[in-house]
Amino acid sequence: MGGAVAALVVALLSLVVPALGLYLGMWFFLLVANVPGIGFGIMAVVRNPDAAEVERFLRYSWACNFAYAVLSVVFLIPIMVLAVIILSV
Template identity: 55%
Template structure:
């Protein structure tokens, strides 16, 4: 297990104590070697416990929030340009709110995963509703062009 370089192997192997930020470095033996057994333990107040699992997916939470915000910005820009203010009723506000909630839940990995899924579900539902609206708007425009000629 020690020789494999995959991410799963990294989190499953024994890590040892992890120094906390801002605290002095761990005591070292002569010539920079580790100290003798028993002088350094994970229960020492200067060291945190080894990581229990992979960190929460911060990148996934940020990506889902960026897509939600960009969809909101695009809708607002189109609404201002077309002056169809009723379109703001279909804004992706739940996606933005869930994306922010995912970022606020960072230490708790299962919660972050759940809110990332919720945010992407809102983003995809928003895109589906927008596609249906744009297709119907295009069909209506074609109908009026054919009717006018």
């Protein structure tokens, strides 16, 4: 059960990136919100008596969290390059 809660907490913490993007005026960061990871994390916590379903949703949630982290880096690199170009001019 601890792994399911950890996956859900990590998925919820991943909402910091879209919130920061929205704060900076980059609305397209909302498109990469980790909604599937949060949904699978909730399902893993809710399906407590059925261990097989908990493990399945736990794997799905961690896979979404990992994919979200990779996607965030892919989005962050061009933003950082653009910021360096703007600040250097």
